[in-house]
Amino acid sequence: MSSSYSNYTNSPCAACKFLRRKCTSDCVFAPYFPPEEPLKFANVHRIFGASNVSKILHEVAPHQREDAVNSLAYEAEARLKDPVYGCVGAISVLQREVLRLQRELEETNVDLMRYASCLGGETSAYGGRRG
């Protein structure tokens, strides 16, 4: 999506409405903060501040701005739900889940190798999986 908002209408984007300023056709926020999603901007504004969001948008290539806004919106929502850990809480949960699955897979492979050795010559068919 280009920074010049293709669906630009007379309604100000959610960011300009929130900041009570005129929304121009070259508004950096408009393509990513449509007026019908006011909470998306309110959240990123509350956690990062409008000027930091604008700075980040100017730092990244136009085709990456949508992804940047969506990841900022995700982080902001996570921080509002959990002011202590934000989305870092999700990272800890996922890291623990990866470790648990790796251990489980390792144990299952040990069982598999035990079966394979019971069946003797058939070991080549099931050589165990690597986690």
Next chain:
Amino acid sequence: MSSSYSNYTNSPCAACKFLRRKCTSDCVFAPYFPPEEPLKFANVHRIFGASNVSKILHEVAPHQREDAVNSLAYEAEARLKDPVYGCVGAISVLQREVLRLQRELEETNVDLMRYASCLGGETSAYGGRRG
């Protein structure tokens, strides 16, 4: 750690030094931004802004402030390294890894059940693991 900085000295904390303001004994930043770690504050300031960090610190209980600052510092560093995805990039990588491990474990369990059925009566010993 309490909000009244026990190791308070005459050196201003990294936040007050950065913001060029007087660091008082009840400074909310001082316990978490020691003067010898100037980058920690510079990063969170650049991504969240000092006033948003201060707001978050006042929102959470004093015993959770250290965790809150560390998760904010982690998020800020991730966003500076990857302005498009920040630490949400790590979440995507971990989510894909969890899915891959779950599939791998499922396939290994199918192999295990096949072996168990070959060995007949011994199935109770290895009933397959749940991912």
